[in-house]
Amino acid sequence: MKILFIGDIVGEVGRRMLSEHLKSLQNEYSIDLTIVNGENAAHGKGITPKIYDSFKSLGVDVITLGNHAFSKNIIKEYMEKFDDLVRPCNMEPLEYGRGFVTCHINNLDIMIINICGKAFMDNILIDPFEATDEILENNSADIIFVDFHGEATAEKRCYFEYYKDRIQCVVGTHTHVQTADEMISNGSCFISDVGMCGAINSILGRDIEEVISRTIYQQKTYFTPAKGPGMLCGVVIDIDEITKKVQKIERIQIKETLN
Ligand code: FE2
Numbered sequence: 001m002k003i004l005f006i007g008d009i010v011g012e013v014g015r016r017m018l019s020e021h022l023k024s025l026q027n028e029y030s031i032d033l034t035i036v037n038g039e040n041a042a043h044g045k046g047i048t049p050k051i052y053d054s055f056k057s058l059g060v061d062v063i064t065l066g067n068h069a070f071s072k073n074i075i076k077e078y079m080e081k082f083d084d085l086v087r088p089c090n091m092e093p094l095e096y097g098r099g100f101v102t103c104h105i106n107n108l109d110i111m112i113i114n115i116c117g118k119a120f121m122d123n124i125l126i127d128p129f130e131a132t133d134e135i136l137e138n139n140s141a142d143i144i145f146v147d148f149h150g151e152a153t154a155e156k157r158c159y160f161e162y163y164k165d166r167i168q169c170v171v172g173t174h175t176h177v178q179t180a181d182e183m184i185s186n187g188s189c190f191i192s193d194v195g196m197c198g199a200i201n202s203i204l205g206r207d208i209e210e211v212i213s214r215t216i217y218q219q220k221t222y223f224t225p226a227k228g229p230g231m232l233c234g235v236v237i238d239i240d241e242i243t244k245k246v247q248k249i250e251r252i253q254i255k256e257t258l259n
Contacts, residue, residue, distance in 0.1 A: 001106060001241050003145065004031040004252075006234035007173050008066070010040040010198030010205030011225025015051070017197050017232040021254055022058050029236045032105050034059060035112060037147060037173045039066035040198075044206060044225040046071030049078045052085060062086060062101060064114040066149035066174055067121055070096070086114040088149060089135065090126035100135055106241060111141035117150020117159075128159060136166060142244055145169040153179070153192040160190040168246055169237055176204040178233045178253060187245025194251075195233025200258060202226030229256035
């Protein structure tokens, strides 16, 4: 079982990078399941129904979100309808959509959970450990994959160490910077952050001048997604379908040439 996971897709550049590279990555690695984090896909914040549809038609199986899950109000009414859209299971508002989905691939049930860390994050109603325990209580999936959307590397690693006997894949998102700490332990894999899919010449995918004027001069800005050459970051995870143990986790990074 090969899972391709691509990190936070930021704005137009991120969407372009996905559409230009997804098919070749799926072919190169013989991917069975493709998951992307789409929480920054619509102009840097949130996702729209149109973008959800476009990701599905590119060949994405499941789209996870994060703290910007509801930044585009229109998505709320589509949350129930979109079977393959997963919102953080522990963040308010809780009444829309689902915090996990289960896919049936190669005769295996794969559960995909989206969860937010509580360190330095807003609107987190339920502790991530409590929320996970509740989901796992009545779970019979063969493989469990968690997109842990959070700021703190230590919180993510702690989550992995606590659940590594029960969850095969804990992959971090949200910081937009790919970390080099991918590892396998007890047949489960971890990486603090898979990195983003967006403009290289940027601050986490946002326009550099806008971030400077906000950070240093406290000016009101929109954190507009930056333009120009793009990068795509993700991981490919290989799981033995008999033992259900992770055999390999490989970081992916595609970068266009900077002008
Ligand atoms: Fe985020």
